[in-house]
Amino acid sequence: MTPQRLVLPLLGAVTLALFAASLLLGPAGAPAGRSLAALLTGDNPALALVMREIRLPRALLGLGIGAALGLAGAALQGYLRNPLAEPGLLGVSAAAALGAVLAFYTGLAALLPLALPLMALGGAFAATLLVVGLAGVAGGALTLILAGVAVSSLAGALTSLVLNLSPNPFAASEIMFWLLGSLADRSWMHVALAGPFILAGMGLLLLLARDLEALTLGEDAARSLGIPLGRTRALALGGTAAAVGAGVAVAGAIGFVGLVVPHLLRPVVGHSPSRLLPAAALGGASFLLAADVAARLIAPERDLKLGVLTALVGAPFFLRLVWTTRRRLA
Amino acid sequence: MSLLALDRLTVRRGPCPVVDDVSFTIRAGEVVGLIGPNGAGKTTLMRACLGLIPAEGRVAITGRPLAELAPAERARIVAYLPQEREIAWPITVEALVALGRHPHRRPGARLSAADRAAVETALEMAEVSAFRTRPATELSGGERARVLMARALAQEAPLLLADEPVAGLDPAHALDLMETLGHLGAEGKAVLVSLHDLTLAARHCTRLVLLRAGRLLAEGPPEAVLSPATLAAAYGVSAFHAADARGPIVVPTGRIRP
Numbered sequence A: 001m002t003p004q005r006l007v008l009p010l011l012g013a014v015t016l017a018l019f020a021a022s023l024l025l026g027p028a029g030a031p032a033g034r035s036l037a038a039l040l041t042g043d044n045p046a047l048a049l050v051m052r053e054i055r056l057p058r059a060l061l062g063l064g065i066g067a068a069l070g071l072a073g074a075a076l077q078g079y080l081r082n083p084l085a086e087p088g089l090l091g092v093s094a095a096a097a098l099g100a101v102l103a104f105y106t107g108l109a110a111l112l113p114l115a116l117p118l119m120a121l122g123g124a125f126a127a128t129l130l131v132v133g134l135a136g137v138a139g140g141a142l143t144l145i146l147a148g149v150a151v152s153s154l155a156g157a158l159t160s161l162v163l164n165l166s167p168n169p170f171a172a173s174e175i176m177f178w179l180l181g182s183l184a185d186r187s188w189m190h191v192a193l194a195g196p197f198i199l200a201g202m203g204l205l206l207l208l209a210r211d212l213e214a215l216t217l218g219e220d221a222a223r224s225l226g227i228p229l230g231r232t233r234a235l236a237l238g239g240t241a242a243a244v245g246a247g248v249a250v251a252g253a254i255g256f257v258g259l260v261v262p263h264l265l266r267p268v269v270g271h272s273p274s275r276l277l278p279a280a281a282l283g284g285a286s287f288l289l290a291a292d293v294a295a296r297l298i299a300p301e302r303d304l305k306l307g308v309l310t311a312l313v314g315a316p317f318f319l320r321l322v323w324t325t326r327r328r329l330a
Numbered sequence B: 001m002s003l004l005a006l007d008r009l010t011v012r013r014g015p016c017p018v019v020d021d022v023s024f025t026i027r028a029g030e031v032v033g034l035i036g037p038n039g040a041g042k043t044t045l046m047r048a049c050l051g052l053i054p055a056e057g058r059v060a061i062t063g064r065p066l067a068e069l070a071p072a073e074r075a076r077i078v079a080y081l082p083q084e085r086e087i088a089w090p091i092t093v094e095a096l097v098a099l100g101r102h103p104h105r106r107p108g109a110r111l112s113a114a115d116r117a118a119v120e121t122a123l124e125m126a127e128v129s130a131f132r133t134r135p136a137t138e139l140s141g142g143e144r145a146r147v148l149m150a151r152a153l154a155q156e157a158p159l160l161l162a163d164e165p166v167a168g169l170d171p172a173h174a175l176d177l178m179e180t181l182g183h184l185g186a187e188g189k190a191v192l193v194s195l196h197d198l199t200l201a202a203r204h205c206t207r208l209v210l211l212r213a214g215r216l217l218a219e220g221p222p223e224a225v226l227s228p229a230t231l232a233a234a235y236g237v238s239a240f241h242a243a244d245a246r247g248p249i250v251v252p253t254g255r256i257r258p
Helices: A002-022 A032-041 A046-081 A090-106 A115-135 A141-165 A169-177 A188-206 A209-215 A219-224 A229-251 A259-266 A276-298 A306-329 B042-049 B071-077 B093-102 B114-124 B141-154 B171-186 B198-204 B226-236
Strands: B002-013 B016-027 B031-035 B057-062 B077-083 B161-162 B190-194 B207-212 B215-220 B235-246 B245-254
Touching: A002 A032, A002 A046, A032 A046, A046 A141, A046 A188, A046 A209, A046 A229, A046 A259, A046 A276, A090 A115, A090 A141, A090 A169, A090 A229, A115 A141, A115 A188, A115 A229, A141 A169, A141 B226, A188 A229, A188 A276, A209 A219, A209 A229, A209 B093, A219 B077, A259 A276, A259 B071, A276 A306, B002 B042, B002 B190, B016 B057, B016 B190, B016 B207, B031 B042, B031 B171, B031 B198, B042 B161, B042 B190, B071 B077, B071 B093, B071 B190, B077 B141, B093 B114, B093 B141, B114 B141, B141 B161, B141 B171, B161 B171, B171 B190, B171 B198, B190 B245, B198 B245, B207 B226, B215 B226, B226 B235, B226 B245
Parallel strands: B016 B215, B031 B190, B031 B207, B077 B161, B161 B190
Antiparallel strands: B002 B016, B002 B057, B207 B215, B235 B245
């Protein structure tokens, strides 16, 4: 097995390599050396424009959103002590998608480019407040999951309603495509909007390390060890809403990263819920960057959606995991 | 010194009290057995002592009101071993026992030499050092109970509240565990331990507190609390009473139906 102290440096190196790949590979087909030179020095203005205005924001968003999804998944699995938890479970993703869809439907998205991500973020925070209101500040993990499922279903139903009522098939398919998730054609404006929320949210989630360790023993034992669980809940939910909400707001709903990445990395860090946090952040970033590079390489002309690809790659991983778990338990 | 003092403690769930007007004190050096039928309020009382549930009346720890203690400070004085033996992830036994050091550590700090020594002592005391590197979730029920006990011991708190720690243990390990609690008492710490085995309670506790339907029915030396009349009133059972050189023997033998 990999010695524990090598895990984070290795994951960091992989993330860095994939970030570089995301930056240097693309339909423009320029050699990597020239691309990098153009990015850094700005000679060859056309290539510099591609690198600085298209590739760099896209790679940064892949890095940040992937890290947010992986970290939020690890944090929620640790907080709820449930390996099936993922950021979508608490309704954050569904509500952010609903906010975005409403921006499309009302035409605000066409009038004001920022309306879509802002309404998505608003949806994410509204969902979190609703979930906390339903489950209570001191409620247990189960009530929180139930409240999340309820809010998720409601947001999903409302999204379907909007699709159902959309004036023409083009509007409906535009919404559908957005929901599948993508990093294509994102700009610095998106980075500026999502970046602060992603960084702040991830900062809150990383503060959970100690609390999640103690929660291994259950809620009563954790509280008896001096962990104030009200603060734990606020950090877990607030951090997820900010980091994942911002991610969905600019890239659409990208599934499976928050579920699969913590799962794959948990045995690697000795099942420690605290050491899983940074590992899952790096793993999530690697996974999303790899998926985004793959989307560009496999079918550059077809605009393969990122959410489709993460699910296509993630589901078989998950099947294998279920298979090995079953064999171990048998 | 009084480590734990309850003054008219009452816990309500809905209109009816689950713990009703209970007062008693635990001093350093005591191993106090908390006994009573199922649903008598033993677990609720322990949770209220830690402030895990709202309660009326007063709880004082080392003479200070519970509400005045910050959670981390309280955790350095009181260790709690819940009845539910939850272990969420397959971390190693060693890592699990080290969780008991949380109240003594700064966030993000590595285990200090003192932390490691406390973990070693706890592993030895609970006799679980043999499987220190095994995943805690793969242990048998009794082994799991001892590992969780080790976690509570590693906390090195002067007061331990242990909720049915011997449930599911074989006789040898049950005796060992009760002896460990006795050692804590001899070291000048104090223990409140809920039990269903009346002989273990009689032989290993310095004092017993008997709850029935949330109320304190009897309190005092084991022989007095386990009298035939009190056992009949509390549990509705008759019992065989005897004694050997090392203490009383109390074995329930029959149901008394009113």
